[in-house]
Amino acid sequence: MRIGVIAAAGFPIAEPFAGGLEAHVWGLAERLRRRGHDVTLFAGPGSDPRLGVECLDLRRPQVSAAARADVSMCAPEWLDEHHAYLDLMVRLARTGADEFDVIHNHSLHHLPIAMASAVPVPIVTTLHTPPTPWLESAIQVAGDDCRVTFAAVSAHTAAAWSHLIPDAHVIHNGVDVDRWCPGPGGGPAVWFGRIVPEKGPHLAIDAAVRAGQPLRLAGPIADRAYFEREIAPRLALPGVEYAGHLTQAELARLVGEASVALVTPCWDEPYGLVVAEALACGTPVCAFARGALPELLDGACGRLVEPGDVRGLAAAIGECAGLSRTAARRHAVRECSLEHMVDRYVELYGALALAAV
Secondary structure, X not given: OEEEEEOOOOOOOOOOOOOHHHHHHHHHHHHHHHOOOEEEEEEOOOOOHHHOEXXXXXXXXXOOHHHHOOXXXXXXXXXXXXXXXXXXXXXXXXXXXXHOOEEEEXXXXXXXXHOHHHOOOOEEEEEOOOOOHHHHHHHHHXXXXXXXXXXXXXXXXXXXXXXXXXXXXXXXXXXXXXXXXXXXXXXXXXXXXXXXXXXXXXXXXXXXXXXXXXXXXXXXXXXXXHHHHHHXXXXXXXXXXXXXXXXXXXXXXXXXXXXXXXXXXXXXXXXXXXXXXXXXXXXXXXXXXOOOHHHHOOOOOEEEEOOOOHHHHHHHHHHHHOOOHHHHHHHHHHHOEHHHHHHHHHHHHHHHHHHHO
């Protein structure tokens, strides 16, 4: 099939990944190409050229001095992204039928939804986030003429959007279980992800220290002020170490060496890719029961505690670390694999393309 994949433009689709969304899109595009599909990835500058990338044009449109002086002028970066998606959707409206059998949108931007009726090929949009005003507006404008087929990354996320999209397909994200391979375990606990307040790494540190468990943190510092305020001072605590922003291979090795992975969201995670990645490495997960996380774990591979309960998380760490690594890996292969996810999407693409003929 000829598949166009639209990425979010904020960060390149390349290692080291800025977050789970970038890792997800990279994995999907790579696996589709490996299966022989003709994939074009529309993504920001710096994205992995092996994925058939066409760079979104994030150069600022030529805006006059009068327009720049207007009180309604938005931030220049916002206008860059808006212009890039507008340019792409106009192109797809003109030539999409000649280039693609299906378009898969991961952009989080409203224009691929609002302009979908002008594009002559089926469009799938994956809902990666809770409802946002811009996307809700685009869906309502499209109304009954909305030609977008929606997929949600979890039943939790599908339920959050059900007031506007009652029939979203639930397709869990997947991880490459060949790249996230089993490790020996037995080492310090691990926390990994974007270092931002909503991911709660400071709570993971507090729980590990309370449990007397050494902890390694890894991930990009996406909020420098938060890092300096909450994380840097805690790095002086015994056994707490920041390993940096690692490549996927480095991170898989770190996670595979860990005795347990701590997952501490301070918001309702739409999916929680770090859970699947940890389990694929054979590392049991000890987490706050928020968002979609209860969908991803069972008693054989993890423990869930009440959101924000640092004391409860600390108490569960030892028990969780004693769970079977084989069971954790088996659960990931069965429920969280990239192959399973891609199978579901390819089946959806085929049904939509056939219906469009």
